[in-house]
Amino acid sequence: MTLARAEIVVDLAAIRHNVTTLAERVAPALMMTVVKADGYGHGMVEVARAAREAGAPWLGVATPDEALALRAAGDVGRLLCWLSLPGEAVAPLLEADVDVTAYDVVELAAVVDAARATGRTARLQLKVDTGLHRGGSTVADWPALVAAARAAEVDGLVRVTGVWSHFAAAEDPDHPANDAQEQVFRAALAAAEEAGLAPEVRHLANSAAALLRSSARFDLVRCGIASYGIDPAPDVPDGPDATPEGPKPGLVPAMTVQAPLVLVKALAPGDGVSYGHTWTADRATTVGLVPLGYGDGVPRHAAAGVGSDAAAEVLVDGRRRPVRGRVCMDQLMVDLDGDTPPAGTAAVLFGPGGQGEPTALDWARACGTIDYEIVTRVGARPRRRYVDGAAPVASVVASGATTGATSASTVGGPA
CATH class of the missing domain: 3.20.20.10 (Alanine racemase)
Structure with a gap:
């Protein structure tokens, strides 16, 4: 496929x-x-x-x-x-x-x-x-x-x-x-x-x-x-006594960003990753190539030591995997910690968070920005797929898997 x-x-x-x-x-x-x-x-x-x-x-x-x-x-x-x-x-x-x-x-x-x-x-x-x-x-x-x-x-x-x-x-x-x-x-x-x-x-x-x-x-x-389901005041605690207005309403994040792994490769201790070798493997590990980069709106400084002390993470094969090395124009690398999921396995940058994937807020905090910027800037090249109801996160991403979806080219007047 x-x-x-x-x-x-x-x-x-x-x-x-x-x-x-x-x-x-x-x-x-x-x-x-x-x-x-x-x-x-x-x-x-x-x-x-x-x-x-x-x-x-x-x-x-x-x-x-x-x-x-x-x-x-x-x-x-x-x-x-x-x-x-x-x-x-x-x-x-x-x-x-x-x-x-x-x-x-x-x-x-x-x-x-x-x-x-x-x-x-x-x-x-x-x-x-x-x-x-x-x-x-x-x-x-x-x-x-x-x-x-x-x-x-x-x-x-x-x-x-x-x-x-x-x-x-x-x-x-x-x-x-x-x-x-x-x-x-x-x-x-x-x-x-x-x-x-x-x-x-x-x-x-x-x-x-x-x-x-x-x-x-x-x-x-x-x-x-x-x-769009994103908390506009994430630092304000929730709960019945948190604010004079009572608990925050239950909002549902509407955006999930995902891509298939392109390849997986082994690294030896001392191998550097991406431009400038801002991250070097301190152990034998594996890394996966995700075909998303700053040309798609992914922040270039999403890896630890590049823009902040913490790395943004990507959900791959049921686990969160940290971004390693500088994000490139078209791709980024994630540390798979020795795992070898097959090419085509879904890599979820962020989504609602209900299935273990990072959220836009997680990415914002790793990149030193706000989640408004994360969701707004992504989308220079990735297609949009519209679903009407919860979309499965970390499913296999394959052409033709558009049941219940509206293609990005669909236009029509809001009712």
């Missing part, structure tokens, strides 16, 4: 479960599933469809290209876009019924011009910077922005559908920035109301705040990483 190359298996049932679970947690606030960055590496169109099927009334994307790609795929629900570049065309977004965001009066003017040009009333959301000091209006400029937005509303050119902001440290419930930002946001809402605005939705909470800070849920929460 011809072996398949590396693949990302995405469980759409897990996405639906997570969206439903999160929606129940935050009710009566509404749920926005964030599908930017190609659905955090999971596939934007397919994830969007699953989220809509689970009842998500809103989707969120960063760029106009992402928003328009969703519309081209058939999505017709409420959709917020928040990161346009200066001079980027706004009219196509208005024509596609996308809610757009303005950070200042210059962006607002561009939206107003597009509304005049298209003859459509723009659905506009205003973002205020409450302390992240990234995108959004400064507090000093906020009164002028809400006044200008209200004037555009009176002229029938825009409808202000939302006011929002973003936390800097919601994953740390005790961080003083959380209280400070929420206070600034409430003041910004009051200023908007005084200017005559009555936004449909007010939203501040990201995934971590949606789970850990009920006071910040307002009318809508934006759940990105949690929608």
